[in-house]
Amino acid sequence: MDYGTEDHETQYCFPAINSSCIKTKRSTHEYNIMYVFFSLLSVWTVFLNLLVIISISHFKKLHTPTNMLILSLAVADLLVGLIGMPLEAIRLIETCWYFGDIFCRLFLIIMGLLFSTSLSNLVLIAVDRYVAVCHPLLYPQKITMTRTITIICVSWFWSSAYNISVVITTSQSKYKCYGECTIMTTFTWTIIDLFLSFLFPCTIIITFYLRIFYVAHHQVKVINSLMRSGKHLTEGSARRKSESKAALTLGIIVTVYLFCWIPYYSLSLTQNTRLTAAIAYFILWMVYINSALNPLIYAIFYPWFRTSVKHILNISKIFKPA
Secondary structure, three states, rough: OOOOOOOOOEEOOOOOOEEEEEEEEEEOOHHHHHHHHHHHHHHHHHHHHHHHHHHHHHHHHHOOHHHHHHHHHHHHHHHHHHHHHHHHHHHHHHHHOOOOOHHHHHHHHHHHHHHHHHHHHHHHHHHHHHHHHOOOOOHHOOOHHHHHHHHHHHHHHHHHHHHHHHHOOOOOOOOEEEEOOOOOOHHHHHHHHHHHHHHHHHHHHHHHHHHHHHHHHHHHHHHHHHOOHHHHHHHHHHOOOOOOOHHHHHHHHHHHHHHHHHHHHHHHHOOOOOOOHHHHHHHHHHHHHHHHHHHHHHHHHHHHHHHHHHHHOOOOHHOOOO
16 A cells, blocks of 8 residues: 555545545554554453453352353453454544455444444343342342353344344445445434444443442441441341442443443434544544453452452463462
8 A cells, every 4th residue: 555645646445446435645654653553452452351351261259140241241342352443443544445345244243243242241231230239139049150141142142133134234335435334324224223222221221220329329328337336247238238339330331331332323313424534433433442441440440350360460370270
């Protein structure tokens, strides 16, 4: 790819094709900075989520239903960093899609699958925390490892089927120019996707967490009053306080997710053409950056994650049976 073309010359993605898209001109310095930045972001996302995956997979004490959901979310985030970020960065920097129509459809299916699965995992996490905090006595019977893993598999399968159907049934033939990788959706499909992929699951999440925080706040007040009065703190009370803290942490993850996604869906729904390309790409990349933020939230709020990372990075410890 020739970046040394003079400024007055028009660069095309595919010079031999009359309908080729026009390529945005950038200086070599600008190219280098952008490629280094997005490469580091991709590597950072993969590395952090890989630590989460290894932590939960390797240490048996972390094999809990809640952590299985976090593991599923980390797998989706890792694949976003491994597949989505590099290809989306190339499309942003080059302003061209060089990989053909078939791979474009495959890319859109994979990214739709990963984003849908992330949201499905957050819904499942909200349900898990709701049962743990609001119905603690039923939690061991209702939320088992087998059921959790089965539901995770179902959510991945459903997300795959949904996104394959969307991409297959949606026309991609109306390109503005050759060298794009966009999905041309009708307004009806946009509304359906907005409802199924965002409004409906987010309503469930917000409703559950409002109930969780209400109950958790009440439980913590009761526990603190018992401690101030000098009464013995039972194991069940300590566990409920721990569940409340876990719900708060996962609530932060959901809040960050909504903060990253609401601008994207607002843009897709309104089809605001007055926004500059820079703002539109910034809104899109907020969605990708969300995959790099979740492990940071674990590192800040979860002591078990910090401890497991220390063992993982210390090669002499991780292979010890203890």
